[in-house]
Amino acid sequence: DRYDDEVVFLATQKLYQLSREQDDASHRPWCLTVSLSHPHDPYVARKQYWDLYEHCQALNPETGFIAHDEQDAHSRRLYHASDYPSFEITPEQVRRSRQGYFANISYVDDKLGEILDVLERTRMADDTIILFCSDHGDMLGERGLWFKMSFFEGSARVPLVIAGKGVHAGLIETPVSNLDVAPTLCDLAGIDIAAIAPWTDGQSLLPLTKGFERTAPVLME
Structure with a gap:
């Protein structure tokens, strides 16, 4: 998360710089990409965010473990690609992994809030289009699967939020x-x-x- 801290720090510094150029005759429209690594495995989170989900009702997968032989063909390939047969993941490890992932979503929420706060402080918010998205989700133990590379909801469904004039x-x-x-x-x-x-x-x-x-x-x- 220190990497993401630095990414957001540099992003906010860039926004302050852009705000100072607003009255410059040579000022041009800008596009700023802020790419964060969280939430992502390994599912390690800061305590302040971890504790938010101590009693979360969604720590257990909605669809439990499905044995290898009962999985669809593509999911069986994922089993072997990740070498699942060589180790066992306990229910408690599943819960802790999901808690860490959810915690890091809240961490990202706070980082996004820092960026939006700077846009407000610099009076650029009303003239800025904000688009928030992700490249993939994570199965997080649903059906006994982890990470991405499938068309199930946990892997394929990602946030896409757009805000600004004209939306x-x-x-x-x-x-x-x-x-x-x-x-x-x-x-x-x-x-x-x-x-x-x-x-x-x-x-x-x-x-x-x-x-x-x-x-x-x-x-x-």
């Missing part, structure tokens, strides 16, 4: 993809999406926020 508030349950991030940001920034169409299968999510149906499939591999 209507609401919850969208239509399946979308990280491939949609670039077209959406271009749309919000007034950049012709046709310019990037040849190299992406994503589509802008703005029509969804206005009640329109998705017209493109969600591609996964």
